[in-house]
Amino acid sequence: MRYVDEYRDGVLAKSIAAAISAEAEPHRRYHFMEFCGGHTHAISRYGIEDLLPENLRMIHGPGCPVCVLPVGRMDDAIRLAQRPGVTLCTYGDLMRVPGSDGSSLLKAKAAGADIRMVYSTLDALKIAEAEPGREVVFFAIGFETTTPPTAVAIEIAAKKELKNFSVFCNHVLTPAAIRAIMESPEAKRGEVSLDGFVGPAHVSTVIGTAPYEFCATLYRKPVVIAGFEPLDVMHAILMLVRQVNEGRTEIENQYIRAVTPTGNEKAQALVTKLFEPRESFEWRGLGEVPFGALKLRDVYARFDAETRFSIVTQKAEDNPACECGAILRGVKRPADCKLFGTVCTPENPMGSCMVSSEGACAAHWTFGRFRQHARTRPEVLPA
Amino acid sequence: MTTHVPPRPRHRKLDLTNGRVELTHGAGGRAMAQLIADIFAPALANEFLAQGNDQAAMPLPGAANGKLVMTTDGYVVSPLFFPGGDIGSLAVHGTINDIAMSGGVPLYLSASFIIEEGFPLADLDRIAKSMGAASRAAGVPVVTGDTKVVERGKADGVFISTAGIGVVPAGLVLSGDRATPGDVVLLSGSIGDHGVAIMSSRENLEFETAILSDSAALHGLVAAMVAAAGAHLKLMRDPTRGGLAATLNEIAHQSGVGIVIAEEAIPVKAQVAAACELLGLEPLNVANEGKLTAVVAPEGADALLAAMRAHPLGRDAAIIGTIVEDKHRFVQMTTAFGGGRIVDWLAGEQLPRIC
Structure with missing residues (x-):
């Protein structure tokens, strides 16, 4: 694949790995959080941990929108789909996420609910237009990257005066979550070792690099915005090592092929026109995050499924033994959790980190659990 | 209700252009006889089917010394027609391959059709013809069959259920529990072709691709492999649903070993x-219908690889890894990037990711 394989080159990876090992100072320990699930996936999928020195540890952050969606909201979506006359359109990876009573959209669909998997907001719009007799609800989820497409769909629906289209809005905000991690009780007590962030790629194509300035100024943590390809991640780690070594706390941009300081101002304007921050929103694993999510503005209330169907979210508690919160804040690792791999597996996730393949626990279970058992991998026959 | 072929009833010919399957076509009367006579009998014609009984009686060559193998399989693929094949040829290939993975020679097939009321006769005819062509090309006849018609909405067009019978030569024992540390893992060619071809033709996901399904009968390749590697050959599997990842995990579990493969x-x-990449899928988890993976003792690996590459269906065959001792039965992969990771079963159906 041209234009992609270049960013997955094993030879270049070795040279960056060598630079990281050479520059990482042996007396230091480096703890970097990759905020975004896309990075977690790349790190696990390509086995990047094997290329990093022993004194450098990656902490998998909360940047997986499916993982951090509170169970109560999942319950809302399942109940919504079960209403007669409602067609719920959703992205594929929400289908299996369990609700509080063990149900899921997949199970609700099997029981007869009209749930359709879509690849874009525009697919949902098409369904609404084609089937005016159905109440078509788009299950909107994601960070700043997926919010503009939701906004575009609502704008088109407004222009076409579609009466049967609405959005169940679960769009969340990245900088607010980073702030929540830095404001956690453990972080304030200085119990979290966190020396810098690998910042999200696609989110920053929309919001730019400026919204992370507070990390450097307020919390004295370097941030390197990085692309999702494995070489991007390696490069960003090297840049973070250099910042730490030189005592710098800057917002650096590794993903210069797509990210600018100000981002996509058109998309930002559209999002601001349609959405406003919620005063507080629960992030599964992190708890209530002030201004951590968006809701539709009142003038667009007719497209808001929460208003239209009078949805009042009930709080659903996770298993008390679940360590997701501590894992997402970098205090614990997946294998430290008693539930990990015993009662909590990707087939039967108990906590947010196991829900999607981008979650910290699911990634460790699916791609990396051999590391708990063997320090070295056996060699493969030369192919 | 069998494929019993009675004298051709004096009815108007089936309208194979605009006609549709009706409930009466499954009711056991004249209409069904006509459906069988006009569509299935000519498409699948062979001396055993022509016996016209509720069962077929066939000779069993080689059975005296070897072992009889039997398999059964169901086909519910959607869409019914896809780039590189259709449900008919797929049913023939898939059933033959299930027999072939034992190292056996497939001899006979059966096919049972469950058809939805309203299904176009033209499509049914096309499927039957494709099935006939696949079976003739493979030299494995469909010797008996069955037809049922269900009410509209009770099936999705047509479902095909098959059985296959074959004979494994005396002394050849291929089984999923025979892999031992040191053995070599081979793959017959590129993975993911079938799954991607199917996805590219799904209604809500059409995208332009030149990829054809790899659907093919593998018994010829298997015969060449058995001849080349003989007793060194430990087991064979065709990585269909769940892809290569699922197949390797099955082998690891059945044999109680670990497997280490190289992505490159x-x-x-x-x-x-x-x-x-576009759909957020992993080729290792995507289905194949014309590939096999084999485990062989190291001393037989070179001969086996050469034999596979000499066969048209094994042109791109490669050694992809080795069997290792591992009480956790992990399938591990060295990525092309240089790191290591587990290759796991999928938790469920492979669903596209948001971002």
């Missing part, structure tokens, strides 16, 4: 890699 050694066509 696994052939993936550029178009398949690109489509998977």
Whole structure:
């Protein structure tokens, strides 16, 4: 694949790995959080941990929108789909996420609910237009990257005066979550070792690099915005090592092929026109995050499924033994959790980190659990 | 209700252009006899089917010394017609391959059709003809069959259920529990072609690709492999649903071993890699219908690889890894990037990711 394989080159990876090992100072320990699930996936999928020195540890952050969606909201979506006359359109990876009573959209669909998997907001719009007799609800989820497409769909629906289209809005905000991690009780007590962030790629194509300035100024943590390809991640780690070594706390941009300081101002304007921050929103694993999510503005209330169907979210508690919160804040690792791999597996996730393949626990279970058992991998026959 | 072929009833010929399957076509009367006579009998014609009984009686060559193998399989693929094949040829290939993975020679097939009321006769005819062509090309006849018609909405067009019978030569024992540390793992060609071809033709997901399904009968390749590697050959599997990842995990579990593979050694066509990239899928989890993976003792590996590469269906064959001792039965992969990771079963159906 041209234009992609270049960013997955094993030879270049070795040279960056060598630079990281050479520059990482042996007396230091480096703890970097990759905020975004896309990075977690790349790190696990390509086995990047094997290329990093022993004194450098990656902490998998909360940047997986499916993982951090509170169970109560999942319950809302399942109940919504079960209403007669409602067609719920959703992205594929929400289908299996369990609700509080063990149900899921997949199970609700099997029981007869009209749930359709879509690849874009525009697919949902098409369904609404084609089937005016159905109440078509788009299950909107994601960070700043997926919010503009939701906004575009609502704008088109407004222009076409579609009466049967609405959005169940679960769009969340990245900088607010980073702030929540830095404001956690453990972080304030200085119990979290966190020396810098690998910042999200696609989110920053929309919001730019400026919204992370507070990390450097307020919390004295370097941030390197990085692309999702494995070489991007390696490069960003090297840049973070250099910042730490030189005592710098800057917002650096590794993903210069797509990210600018100000981002996509058109998309930002559209999002601001349609959405406003919620005063507080629960992030599964992190708890209530002030201004951590968006809701539709009142003038667009007719497209808001929460208003239209009078949805009042009930709080659903996770298993008390679940360590997701501590894992997402970098205090614990997946294998430290008693539930990990015993009662909590990707087939039967108990906590947010196991829900999607981008979650910290699911990634460790699916791609990396051999590391708990063997320090070295056996060699493969030369192919 | 069998494929019993009675004298051709004096009815108007079936309208194979605009006609549709009706409930009466499954009711056991004249209409069904006509459906069988006009569509299935000519498409699948062979001396055993022509016996016209509720069962077929066939000779069993080689059975005296070897072992009889039997398999059964169901086909519910959607869409019914896809680039590189259709449900008819797929049913023939898939059933033959299930027999072939035992190292056996497939001899006879059966096919049972469950058809939805209203299904176009033209499509049924096309499927039957494709099935006949696949079976003739493979030299494995469909010797008996069955037809049922269900009410509209109770099936999705047509479902095909098959059985296959074959004979494994005396002394050849291929089984999923025979892999031992040191053995070599081979793959017959590129992975993911079938799954991507199917996805590219799904209604809500059409995208342009030149990828054809790899649907093919593998018994010829298997015969060449058995001849080349003989007793060194430990087991064979065709990585269908769940892809190569599922198959390797099955082998690891059945044999109680670990498997280590090299990503770089696994052939993936550029178009398949690109489509998977776009859809957030992993080629290792995508279905194949004309590939096999084999485990062989190290001393037989070179001869086996050469024999596979000499066969048209094994042209791109490669050694992809080795069997290792591992009480956790992990399938591990050295990525092309240079790191290591587990290759796991999928938790469920492979669903596209948001971002």
